[in-house]
Amino acid sequence: MQSVQEVERVMEELQVSLEAGQALERRLQVRVPAQRIDLEVESRLRSVSRTANIKGYRPGKVPERVIRQRFGDQVRREVLQDVVQSTYNEAVNGQQLRPVGDPQIDAVPDAGAPGVDFSYTATFEVFPEFTVQGLEAASASLPEPAFDDEDINFISDNLRRQRSHWHTAAREARNGDRVVVDFQGRLNGGAMDGGTGENVTIQLGSGRMIEDFERQLVGLKAGDSREIIVRFPADYPNQTLAGQAADFSVQVSEVAEEHLPELDEEFIRSFGVESGAKDDFVLDLRKNMADEFAARAKADVKRQLLEQLLVANPIDIPIVLVEQEATSLQADAMRNLGITDAAAAPALESFRQAAERRVRLGLLIGALIREQELVADREKVRERIERLSSGYEKPEEIRKLYYQTAQLLTQVENAVVEEQVVDWLSGRAVLTPRPTTFRALVTG
Numbered sequence: 001m002q003s004v005q006e007v008e009r010v011m012e013e014l015q016v017s018l019e020a021g022q023a024l025e026r027r028l029q030v031r032v033p034a035q036r037i038d039l040e041v042e043s044r045l046r047s048v049s050r051t052a053n054i055k056g057y058r059p060g061k062v063p064e065r066v067i068r069q070r071f072g073d074q075v076r077r078e079v080l081q082d083v084v085q086s087t088y089n090e091a092v093n094g095q096q097l098r099p100v101g102d103p104q105i106d107a108v109p110d111a112g113a114p115g116v117d118f119s120y121t122a123t124f125e126v127f128p129e130f131t132v133q134g135l136e137a138a139s140a141s142l143p144e145p146a147f148d149d150e151d152i153n154f155i156s157d158n159l160r161r162q163r164s165h166w167h168t169a170a171r172e173a174r175n176g177d178r179v180v181v182d183f184q185g186r187l188n189g190g191a192m193d194g195g196t197g198e199n200v201t202i203q204l205g206s207g208r209m210i211e212d213f214e215r216q217l218v219g220l221k222a223g224d225s226r227e228i229i230v231r232f233p234a235d236y237p238n239q240t241l242a243g244q245a246a247d248f249s250v251q252v253s254e255v256a257e258e259h260l261p262e263l264d265e266e267f268i269r270s271f272g273v274e275s276g277a278k279d280d281f282v283l284d285l286r287k288n289m290a291d292e293f294a295a296r297a298k299a300d301v302k303r304q305l306l307e308q309l310l311v312a313n314p315i316d317i318p319i320v321l322v323e324q325e326a327t328s329l330q331a332d333a334m335r336n337l338g339i340t341d342a343a344a345a346p347a348l349e350s351f352r353q354a355a356e357r358r359v360r361l362g363l364l365i366g367a368l369i370r371e372q373e374l375v376a377d378r379e380k381v382r383e384r385i386e387r388l389s390s391g392y393e394k395p396e397e398i399r400k401l402y403y404q405t406a407q408l409l410t411q412v413e414n415a416v417v418e419e420q421v422v423d424w425l426s427g428r429a430v431l432t433p434r435p436t437t438f439r440a441l442v443t444g
Contacts, residue, residue: 013033014030014033014036014087015030015031016028016029016031016095016236017029018095019195021123023125024125024127025125026097026099026123026125027121027122028088028092028095028121028122029119030087030088030091030122031117031118034116034118036083037118040079041075041076044075044078045067048067048071049062049067076114076442078106084107088122091122091322093168098126099125099126100124100320100321101124101318101320103124104123105120106121109119113119125318127318128315128316128363132309132313132368134308134309134312135352135428136428138429138430139429139430140304140326140426140430140432142301142432142433142434143296143300143434144292144434145293145435145436145437146435147286147289150437150439151289151437153443155288155289156285159271160267164256165258165259165261165268166256166258167256167259168255169256170222171221172220172221172255173204173221173252173255174204175205177204177255177257178204178254178255178256179201179204179217179252179255180202180252181197181251181252181253182197182198183216183248183250184196185246185248185419186248187240187246191343194344202217206215212230212231213228213248216230217250217252221252221253221255222252224251225249225252225253226249227249229246230245230246231243232245235350238332238339238344239346242374263278264276265277268280289336292442293441295390295439296442300427301431302422309425310360310361310364313364315360315361315363315364321359322355322356325351325355325358326348326351326355329351330345333351365418368424372424374417374420374421374422374424376412376416376420377420380416384412384416385399386399388402388412
């Protein structure tokens, strides 16, 4: 029987070598002494022998050779799996690495057989090590309100459009009209997925359909039919159609024009202005404009500062994180487009640039959070949860859900601490006032 000192020596004899691959890829070559494996296998087999229930033998009295024959291979496989996990963690900690995701494990053939050292290679990516640059040179233009009468007209017209009515028009369709159409699409002479629609309502110029399709509906009247050729954009989400020209047969059943309500007392009261007076309505609009302007101005400064942060820090980013983010964006796009068939999914490559930006920005923000030792402000967390809950029928239940669900609470805390990072950046940056109308800020 081995002494405690011998066992400890075996446990310490882990051999590790580290290789750097491209960018953030790392390879750990690990060799585990055979004795370490064999000791653990023997220990587990003894435990099994105490409880094994095998016909013809009393519990605890099964011969060792029977235990080894019946359970030896299974126990050794389990030991090897556990040894990979434990020694990988030992090796990573010993090398002071920060891996991203799970490693790819490649074991040497016959590794782990009785009396044979167990060798494997773990390939993985690590988080980049860097110090955030460009903080001293941070600057942004700060939108300052320069409201005018056109801003009032801009908002009031938008409110009127929310209450607009549509009337049938016995004329050719114009941009801004609504048309109801049936269409049948063909690609290379054959039917195309999602290329058929019946009684589809389209507001021309809204961008609901691709621009080339909507443009060719202008000038048609109810009862008209037309054969059109539509060129799909090169960046169209459905990769099968991207850059392709498709034939469409279109039949128009209705053309309707928009009628806006009058800016009268009834309309004004419908927006909570009890007096119905236009002057009071304008005052209310100006207050709402000021609130929205402040929020959008802050978002605009955030956009500028984060863009500068990205330019100043062209850090390497883990491919595995980019793939995960691109897959998440692809899934979001499929939900938004109502796509359930994986074969019709937008190409993953089309989301890669946005995914790289998000991952890089997330790493930079995370670094600033650690460097500045920022933690989520509890009051801001509470305020954010109040805002999120207020839109529900039973806000108290939603509020309770946020506090009782760790994942939801973490999401809120992450959003709050990100805001604190932006506030910290804004406090250091040189902000130059930029007089801006409301409509210019809203329309970009």
